[in-house]
Amino acid sequence: MAVGLLGGSFDPAHPGHVHVSRAALARFALDRLWWLVSPGNPLKPRGPAPLARRIDRARAVIAGDPRIAVTDIEARLGTRYTAETLSALLHRYPGIRFVWLMGADNLADFHRWQDWRGIMGMVPVGILARPGQRISARRSVAARTFAPFRLPAPASRLLARSDPPVWCFVNIPMRDDSSTALRRGGVWPPAPPQGRP
Numbered sequence: 749m750a751v752g753l754l755g756g757s758f759d760p761a762h763p764g765h766v767h768v769s770r771a772a773l774a775r776f777a778l779d780r781l782w783w784l785v786s787p788g789n790p791l792k793p794r795g796p797a798p799l800a801r802r803i804d805r806a807r808a809v810i811a812g813d814p815r816i817a818v819t820d821i822e823a824r825l826g827t828r829y830t831a832e833t834l835s836a837l838l839h840r841y842p843g844i845r846f847v848w849l850m851g852a853d854n855l856a857d858f859h860r861w862q863d864w865r866g867i868m869g870m871v872p873v874g875i876l877a878r879p880g881q882r883i884s885a886r887r888s889v890a891a892r893t894f895a896p897f898r899l900p901a902p903a904s905r906l907l908a909r910s911d912p913p914v915w916c917f918v919n920i921p922m923r924d925d926s927s928t929a930l931r932r933g934g935v936w937p938p939a940p941p942q943g944r945p
């Protein structure tokens with residue numbers, strides 16, 4: 749079974765997450781997709797809304813798609829860095845072919861992640877186009893360093909069955925939803941329940 753992993757703050761989840769998830773299922777021939785709702789991105793100084801609220805919202809946003817599961821795996825494993833999460837998952841689920849998924853904005857910054865080269869050696873990586881990020885992603889340190897291991901987009905359905913390091917960038921119809929825009933618009937985070945701080 750091939751499972752895509754979409755890690756994120758999901759602060760909050762939005763239709764862009766669902767859109768890239770469905771595109772990844774189709775383009776990378778995945779059977780399932782797990783959202784890993786992060787306890788907190790190690791590179792973001794500001795802490796996100798409480799995990800339970802982000803998970804509730806994520807479940808509401810994906811309602812109706814049985815192929816996508818919302819998980820708190822990183823909180824359960826006690827991991828925050830993706831390299832640690834992946835090694836724990838590979839150890840725990842030896843029969844699953846995992847694919848790490850991310851939007852093009854994360855490819856642009858990927859060389860700042862802990863043990864990013866190690867991540868490329870652990871699992872295939874699928875990148876999904878995001879508005880305004882195409883050039884920075886293409887020119888990124890990670891894209892240049894791993895250029896020889898890029899799977900051409902027309903072969904994207906082979907990604908999960910390819911041995912790492914391997915990565916594939918797919919151009920999908922783009923949506924410009926972002927959690928930042930929702931936070932700036934004041935619709936998130938919701939007010940805490942009365943009587944609680």
Ligand SMILES: Nc1ncnc2c1ncn2[C@@H]1O[C@H](COP(=O)(O)OP(=O)(O)OP(=O)(O)O)[C@@H](O)[C@H]1O
Nearest residue numbers: 755756757758764850851877878923925926927928
């Ligand atoms: N509209 C989108 N198009 C492509 N990828 C997206 C989109 N929205 C989110 N992603 C990807 O989904 C993953 C999780 O995203 P995240 O939860 O950080 O949402 P975000 O909208 O990027 O949040 P923020 O604005 O706070 O950075 C990341 O890999 C991100 O690149």
Ligand SMILES: O=C(O)c1ccc[n+]([C@@H]2O[C@H](COP(=O)([O-])O)[C@@H](O)[C@H]2O)c1
Nearest residue numbers: 755756757786789791829830831861862
């Ligand atoms: O491992 C790292 O060093 C690392 C640095 C930055 C981001 N990440 C992961 O990237 C995913 C996307 O994060 P975010 O906050 O952009 O949604 C999420 O799973 C984070 O844990 C991981």
